[in-house]
Amino acid sequence: MGYVLAIDQGTTSTRAILFGEDRAVVAAGQEEFRQHFPRSGWVEHDPSDLWSTTAATCREAMERAGVRAGDIAAIGITNQRETVVLWDRKTGRAVAPAIVWQDRRTAEMTHELKEQGHERMARERTGLLLDPYFSGSKLSWMLDQDGLRERAERGELAFGTVDSWLIWNLTGGEVHATDATNASRTLLYNIHEQQWDQEMLKLLRIPESLLPEVLDSNADFGMARADLFGAPIPILGVAGDQQAATVGQACFRPGMLKSTYGTGCFALLNTGERPVLSENRLLSTIAYRIDGKTTYALEGSIFIAGAVVQWLRDGLKIIRHASETQALAEAADPHQSVYLVPAFAGLGAPWWDPDARGAIHGLTRATGPAELARAALESVGYQTLDLLEAMRRDWPEGEADTVLRVDGGMTASDWALQFLADMLDAPVDRPKILETTALGAAWLAGSKAGVWPGMEEFAQSWKLDRRFEPKMPDDDRARKIAGWRDAVRRTLTET
Structure with missing residues (x-):
């Protein structure tokens, strides 16, 4: 049993x-x-x-x-x-x-x-x-x-x-x-x-x-x-x-952050026993309700994350397998500043512009598949930064962790996670068990059935696979973020 x-x-x-x-x-x-x-x-x-x-x-x-x-x-x-x-x-x-x-x-x-x-x-x-x-x-x-x-x-x-x-x-x-x-x-x-x-x-x-x-x-x-x-x-x-992934990542303490990279990207910040009404167009949501006690979260939703890699494969046909994006990104010309804003179905948090559509900025005659692949992976890091900065503005009195726990298919890319750490200027932790969504649902059921441990012991069992520390110089980081913000501004229909 x-x-x-x-x-x-x-x-x-x-x-x-x-x-x-x-x-x-x-x-x-x-x-x-x-x-x-x-x-x-x-x-x-x-x-x-x-x-x-x-x-x-x-x-x-x-x-x-x-x-x-x-x-x-x-x-x-x-x-x-x-x-x-x-x-x-x-x-x-x-x-x-x-x-x-x-x-x-x-x-x-x-x-x-x-x-x-x-x-x-x-x-x-x-x-x-x-x-x-x-x-x-x-x-x-x-x-x-x-x-x-x-x-x-x-x-x-x-x-x-x-x-x-x-x-x-x-x-x-x-x-x-x-x-x-x-x-x-x-x-x-x-x-x-x-x-x-x-x-x-x-x-x-x-x-x-x-x-x-x-x-x-x-x-x-x-x-x-x-x-x-x-x-x-x-x-x-x-x-x-996304709430199941929050549970599976053992983000039980207020201030803990997780981000899941699947078709879209969803970042949740545990805010404890009270909901925080966002002033930065994030969502106030229920993280979980266990034994009658409700824990709330701030959530930022990105509609397109892993789906942008699918677009490279199925739409542009410049790759055959998602795993090819890392080698292409590593081979991209570092002197080109290409930005892909993947608003294929509008922009989610913190912009919430349903009429925006995808755009590529900074193209030159020298731009090729490698630069587009790099821009696609980078877009996920930039969008995550936008979410986390909005969360910190909404919850300034909270002690938000400086570490982000990540899961989902895109986290298999070391390159993408290193870029994410560089953009956030904070560590990014990838767990040993990447099936965190299913694990969270299993823990809810297994602990209720009495065959799995309670919350504290479950949290202690969380194991790190690898931590990605920021390495990018501050000037390079600031320049790249400024370019992204300009690309988003040019893409928005609601200003």
Whole structure:
């Protein structure tokens, strides 16, 4: 009974990772699925793909390890946040494609709400901004299609972020729930009162009957059906992916920082027992809620991080594998100052300009693939600097760590992490276990089940792989940052 199964449902693939009692990875399964782009700026998933790949990868991990359901103490779930699923309560089938967090179709709606003066209220209640990124406007748009609002008002439909959709399917429709971290990303949840916010529901015209019950991140989310895996398994941990990574990095003390580099980049600063209302267009969010106690965070979201490397591969076709970027960056002409502002889907924090589009500045006739690859990797370091400087302005009285803990696919690049340390002028720590998102979900479930240690012992088990110390001369650093700031200024549509 010492195994814990973590479901990590992401934007482009689903993974299931089986951890042993010693918190080591025993086996994993992974399956990609399609993203759909029906129009410019629209991003959708087929909800059935999210569920079928979840069930399949769980079985794959169990089969590879030779582990039966009866040997698994608990399931933990972590998921892509803000993505909206709407389904029929009776049939359990989705009534529309899932609208993905990257989708921008509600830009006009959120702009109008801002023009009407509603953003201050939204920020004060939910900690979020009026932006297409969040679930609320997506759900409102969805309800306006095909008579779905009338069906919702009759109580026929259920809404959820991806975690709720998976819980519903795992439990055979017995449980309609989410956790506080996912709820805090919907634009519908009052993070101070810890309940769905009536004013935001009214503003976005969303019936409360649609919404899931909000539980702690370590709670009883029901039992996975016996027919799925051979025996029932309790679901005891749920957290949105960035909050799960915060837990997996053991950032339990106020002032601790982590940044995850996947498709996008998400930096979270633990601010302790009280939320900090950002004056620099960062997000106030719930880091985790454990045993009824809420811990808050400031979050900065970069829409494009690892995706910029995918663009080099799939769009420009100047590389075949992501690993090639490091050698290209090292070979780039040091005398060229090329800046890539990857606003492919607008700019996130701290700019929040949904209409900005990507731009490359400083091109010359001598610019080639090496310089573009270097500019792509550098863009991630520059954007992280923008986030962390905004965090320090918002929380000047806090004792923010000068060390950044990092995880995610891009952290495999030593070059990128060294540049990040140089731009931040602070150490960057890469842990031995890079599967921090799945590890966080597993710890929530495993500690609740009593087979994994508590918070303090778990934090002490965090191990460093490598620390990157800043090496760049101050003058070079200042010059490069000034060039980046100028490139961003030229890219912004809202000044």
